[in-house]
Amino acid sequence: GAVVSQHPSWVICKSGTSVKIECRSLDFQATTMFWYRQFPKQSLMLMATSNEGSKATYEQGVEKDKFLINHASLTLSTLTVTSAHPEDSSFYICSAIRTGGSYNEQFFGPGTRLTVL
């Protein structure tokens, strides 16, 4: 199957700092990627849709100035958590859409564990 990678796999940072998470589609091009956040024992919650070459679309309640998304190429989207606080600690997962075939399949990355001290 298609491969989506994330980097870093885990990060610990101090409160007030910014953290960048990368999401790459390794063997296909993705004009659309998604960023999710998952709290323990909870389902994945969609944060935003990342569109190559245009602005991201954020879900209601997600601060666009706090969670900066850049989708500069067809294989890379980045999520920057600005001025991180302990409540931002979570598991962040990206996914990429591979088009073609009978349906558009969405492949998930392995996730990034963010811990803000």
Add this chain to the structure above:
Amino acid sequence: KNQVEQSPQSLIILEGKNCTLQCNYTVSPFSNLRWYKQDTGRGPVSLTIMTFSENTKSNGRYTATLDADTKQSSLHITASQLSDSASYICVVSVYGNNRLAFGKGNQVVVIP
């Protein structure tokens, strides 16, 4: 509102036994239904994808069923192994916009 409900929330099964997980959804318009396996601390991995016209699909020891009329799906795990311990997430794709509606997952623990 697009919703996906899964049951049971969690279950413990003996190694070698079978189990069935349930998923009910109210997503519309429907595109396809997927089952994912998510190990702790990892991203979801696709097990099966079924469109409206498909009512069963297998992937090794995993067999998924879909009844589009009653909007129900099940995932059957045969001859469970310790490595099957994970959360199994039912996900329904909304037609036309690539958005996914997620269930909260069935937490399966396989014990020796």
